[in-house]
Amino acid sequence: MSALLWLRRDLRLHDHPALRAALEQSDGLIVVFCFDQRLLSGPHASGPRTQFLLECLADLDRSLRERDGRLVVRRGPPERELPALARACGARSVHFSADAGPFARERESRVSEALARSGIETQSHPGLFVVDDLESIRTGAGRPYTVFTPFFRTWLGQRRRGVLDAPRGLPAPPSAIDLGSLPRLSELGLEQEVRDPLPGGERAARAALRSFLSGAVADYEEGRDTLGRNGVSRLSPYLHFGCISPGELEHRLPHGAAAEAFARQLCWRDFYAHVLRHFPANARSEHQSRYRGRIRWSHARRRFEAWCEGATGFPLVDAGMRQLRREGWMHNRARMLVGSFLTKDLGIDWRWGERWFMRLLLDGDEASNNGNWQWIASVGVDPQPAFRRIYNPTRQQARFDPDGAYVRQYLPELRSVPDRYLAEPWRMPPEVQRQAECLIGRDYPEPIVDHALARQQALARYRAVS
Numbered sequence: 001m002s003a004l005l006w007l008r009r010d011l012r013l014h015d016h017p018a019l020r021a022a023l024e025q026s027d028g029l030i031v032v033f034c035f036d037q038r039l040l041s042g043p044h045a046s047g048p049r050t051q052f053l054l055e056c057l058a059d060l061d062r063s064l065r066e067r068d069g070r071l072v073v074r075r076g077p078p079e080r081e082l083p084a085l086a087r088a089c090g091a092r093s094v095h096f097s098a099d100a101g102p103f104a105r106e107r108e109s110r111v112s113e114a115l116a117r118s119g120i121e122t123q124s125h126p127g128l129f130v131v132d133d134l135e136s137i138r139t140g141a142g143r144p145y146t147v148f149t150p151f152f153r154t155w156l157g158q159r160r161r162g163v164l165d166a167p168r169g170l171p172a173p174p175s176a177i178d179l180g181s182l183p184r185l186s187e188l189g190l191e192q193e194v195r196d197p198l199p200g201g202e203r204a205a206r207a208a209l210r211s212f213l214s215g216a217v218a219d220y221e222e223g224r225d226t227l228g229r230n231g232v233s234r235l236s237p238y239l240h241f242g243c244i245s246p247g248e249l250e251h252r253l254p255h256g257a258a259a260e261a262f263a264r265q266l267c268w269r270d271f272y273a274h275v276l277r278h279f280p281a282n283a284r285s286e287h288q289s290r291y292r293g294r295i296r297w298s299h300a301r302r303r304f305e306a307w308c309e310g311a312t313g314f315p316l317v318d319a320g321m322r323q324l325r326r327e328g329w330m331h332n333r334a335r336m337l338v339g340s341f342l343t344k345d346l347g348i349d350w351r352w353g354e355r356w357f358m359r360l361l362l363d364g365d366e367a368s369n370n371g372n373w374q375w376i377a378s379v380g381v382d383p384q385p386a387f388r389r390i391y392n393p394t395r396q397q398a399r400f401d402p403d404g405a406y407v408r409q410y411l412p413e414l415r416s417v418p419d420r421y422l423a424e425p426w427r428m429p430p431e432v433q434r435q436a437e438c439l440i441g442r443d444y445p446e447p448i449v450d451h452a453l454a455r456q457q458a459l460a461r462y463r464a465v466s
């Protein structure tokens with residue numbers, strides 16, 4: 001009797017509960033991935049992330065072949081493709097890793113119903129989050145959490161599953177089955193928009209993990225906020241596509257304060273998945289009802305474009321946005337600043353920022369992206385008064401990029417600007433501009449807002465509807 005393993009964003013062989021169950025419960029295994037047009041051209045369509053996905057799948061196929069297995073590829077909705085494939089292989093069950101977002105969950109239900117009509121059973125398994133059963137985490141009153149710190153305390157006390165090894169060998173799919181093939185990005189109607197992305201795949205993920213565990217983790221608590229140095233793991237795209245299991249990652253952390261600080265960050269990922277699982281409407285509108293439909297967001301296109309291009313005239317904001325454009329990834333500290341700048345200084349709708357991030361981020365994740373955008377726009381869970389999350393770009397630069405290494409890396413036009421003017425280049429006297437070969441208004445833009453004034457206006461906008 002055969003089983004199907006339906007992959008989505010669990011693209012690995014190590015620590016894979018659905019894979020383990022499929023192998024234990026059947027003699028034959030068919031590992032399948034479906035390219036679903038609804039995702040490829042939906043609101044979260046992304047060339048960079050899809051290219052990363054293709055690399056993950058190619059890497060996985062290589063690992064499967066090394067164990068005598070193969071990846072089967074289908075193009076079409078899984079509720080159509082999976083029953084047809086299961087019937088063709090005589091499979092009696094389909095295993096998958098359960099996801100949290102509204103589209104993913106609805107698709108799981110549709111697939112289960114379609115398979116049930118053919119008498120085929122579906123089994124859902126954990127594996128996408130550190131804690132297996134995020135749904136069971138509840139407040140004392142039995143409600144889902146909407147504040148992070150108490151969630152974190154409960155999360156720490158949850159049972160952890162043991163880490164599973166990768167299988168040594170795998171059954172080959174029946175020879176009569178058409179394996180399909182991985183498409184090229186252009187065949188999916190998408191294009192690579194970033195120049196310097198991380199490579200996808202479980203091999204690259206495990207190499208990045210090894211390098212983090214032997215280096216930056218020791219100083220993570222201090223190093224995670226310093227821009228311009230490798231103080232963070234950069235594992236987020238691999239976590240998003242499940243090239244590394246979050247459970248294994250937590251399990252392999254050393255003991256001590258630095259690793260605890262890192263585990264806390266992993267918990268934010270589980271927290272936002274928990275939130276979206278329980279509040280799916282957050283995907284479209286503000287979690288806090290007092291702001292829903294009441295804040296008058298700006299839709300000023302020119303200013304939004306200046307933000308997207310990294311041409312706001314505020315160096316740290318621009319460096320973050322250009323890092324995103326170049327690498328499909330941005331440091332968390334910069335994400336917070338550019339999010340604050342868009343929603344508070346420019347007053348632009350957080351959904352515009354959310355969408356731009358989803359287009360370019362390799363780690364673009366519905367739950368984490370939406371949760372963080374609502375957090376920085378002060379309209380989401382884990383609420384704080386708006387003034388707490390309005391960041392001053394000049395002060396942030398002095399604190400988190402004191403030597404200007406990050407800004408100079410992404411803004412070559414500011415390379416020769418003296419340190420004392422680097423956060424506010426518009427203050428350079430004309431003579432210094434000439435010496436630095438950076439004329440403000442020609443080589444680098446004037447600031448598009450006055451931060452102090454924009455801050456007052458932002459506070460007034462929130463006060464008006466509070």
Ligand SMILES: Cc1cc2nc3c(=O)[nH]c(=O)nc-3n(C[C@H](O)[C@H](O)[C@H](O)COP(=O)(O)OP(=O)(O)OC[C@H]3O[C@@H](n4cnc5c(N)ncnc54)[C@H](O)[C@@H]3O)c2cc1C
Pocket residue numbers: 224232233234235236237239240265266267268269270272330331332333335336339357361363364365366368369370372373376
């Ligand atoms: C406006 C905004 C949008 C964001 N969008 C995303 C997104 O689409 N996808 C995404 O994975 N992260 C998102 N983040 C969170 C965070 O910026 C990234 O997870 C982090 O920068 C990834 O880099 P890293 O792997 O080196 O992180 P590390 O510091 O090494 O942290 C390890 C892991 O913890 C998790 N993590 C850390 N911080 C957060 C956080 N604030 N929220 C959720 N998980 C976290 C990530 O999985 C990360 O890989 C966003 C943050 C902001 C402010």
